[in-house]
Amino acid sequence: MEKQTVTIYDVAREAGVSMATVSRVVNGNTNVKPSTREKVMKVIEALDYRPNAVARGLASKRTTTVGVIIPDITNLFFSSLAQGIDDIAKMYKYNIILTNAEEGQEENALSSVLARQVDGIVYMGHSLPENIRKELKRSRIPVVLAAMNDSKEEFSSVNIDYETAIYEVTQRLIKSGRQHVAFVAQEDYLGDNQPSRLNGYKRAIKVSDLPVEEDLIFGLNQGKYKNAYDFAEKLKNSRADAAVIINDEIAAGILNYLQDEGVNVPEDFSLVSSNDSAVVEMVRPRLTSICPPLYDIGAVAMRILTKMMDKDDDDEIDKVVTLPYKISERQSTRDI
Amino acid sequence: MEKQTVTIYDVAREAGVSMATVSRVVNGNTNVKPSTREKVMKVIEALDYRPNAVARGLASKRTTTVGVIIPDITNLFFSSLAQGIDDIAKMYKYNIILTNAEEGQEENALSSVLARQVDGIVYMGHSLPENIRKELKRSRIPVVLAAMNDSKEEFSSVNIDYETAIYEVTQRLIKSGRQHVAFVAQEDYLGDNQPSRLNGYKRAIKVSDLPVEEDLIFGLNQGKYKNAYDFAEKLKNSRADAAVIINDEIAAGILNYLQDEGVNVPEDFSLVSSNDSAVVEMVRPRLTSICPPLYDIGAVAMRILTKMMDKDDDDEIDKVVTLPYKISERQSTRDI
DNA sequence: CTGTTAGCGCCTTCAT
């Protein structure tokens, strides 16, 4: 079962140079006479030599690999981020070890990634549990959070201003005449870890001199369409006449349920979603949505990480970046 | 910037044993006296020692890492497969290096994964270009194809019987009275690499004594919703009164375009999609679809790979497995 | 510009 056979040593021998020289040409070190460089290149070609990244990683203490933790790869929100991450990683010649970390599995995912001696980590999640925060710090490698805030500001992160975005759409819903705007999110967004969205919602309610109705704040344990469709009955039976929803699949599920039950959207009920994934265009009426630049968030996160991995001092690096967002008004709202 | 500090050597010294012994307990080797095992464990705990997977990989020639090539991580079809792969990989303690390989980037993706000395590869794609096939063989490591056929049967693969599935839905469409069933797929499925779906379509047409109309076979260069929505005008202007579509997002785009243009589905036009992702339930009318067990395909693929990586002889291993599929009749077809 | 020499952290015979 021997796989890789030709090593740097074989190339050296065949080319009549030392392995150091081969190493130099492979790594693009300039201190090599053009003629010998060429000679070595030829041998590399002939032998079809491919450097062993594992050995290289051990010797150099750099694996040019970054770990990416993703809560759900089948969620368009996260996979869009991942695509941005991946593209930039490629651009800078980093490989990605991507692990799907389901709820509660984050720590395992993280430590197995850390064991692989990754040079940095991009962490995505609904929240940042204390144990993860600790592991992340302990690792002493660069970390950037994508599409999540770090309330303690210990880590770099890239986001849109979720609080303001939610504030804004909630406000607009109220101004359009809605009296009972509900807030629907996965449970994680209701806790202390990622308070920004909920805060934005509450602030908008308060500023309009409306009461924050706690029974109009709903937490789902999953972000899946069917789950949301089943949940929607509760929303229908509540006083709500509008909802701000944190996840497109949930929004789609709610929208379809309401309509299947004879509720007119947007006449009787307004819906605003948050991610502007393809889903918002697929349903009818199309969903009004906040539009975070998902791909860019991932891309910028990775870009920052590359900077951190290159330099030793993180000082001149933007630690916390906030990207602009838009709001697309579509047919699930009226006059907002 | 030193990160990992405590090595197996530190543990050995601290525990008063040799590093060989520490290695044994870390690797679960049975030949260790329980008392010393415990002593070592304690030190490991105390020092918070974590084995360096890179060093381990170099020394043992096994990285317990598998490379996964995915054409588009934001495509629900592939990300569902990936989830199955990832779950099983975790179960068998393998890590995954996942690389998004856009059209034409497959070879780079593959070779960077290979350089990482992965123990095996799961390859997903729309097709299997010759250069990739060559690279894959050259690597001499276990490979399994997920959700794609290998016409030359050189590699293991797990699939449903796409040809029969497409044959069946096409047949049913015809029996329901449709005279001009179109076939819509990404271009890759129109070539020689993955002929099964198109073959199933053509066979069904022929067996019904209908002519295969080449201008009713459409190839898109992308599988995205908007792309499909824009394309759909062509379909509408053709003779087609039904379509078998290879990708749910494309199907959704076509469905919405047709309806936005006043075509009644399913009265005037029938649509069948192929992947049964969440999308088919989100649109109205819901899409009739072939239901391949995507998660399972990924899971089985990974399971086979683990077997291949464990044994040296692949002989007793199922090389080509075909999983059963279903067909869900929903509202985009009538009486099929 | 090029070669020599140490390791990187761990696994793995081979002895004991």
Place this chain on the structure above:
DNA sequence: ATGAAGGCGCTAACAG
């Protein structure tokens, strides 16, 4: 049941 010793393939000073 345990220890000693030799690499795995490559990088990184350090000489020259």
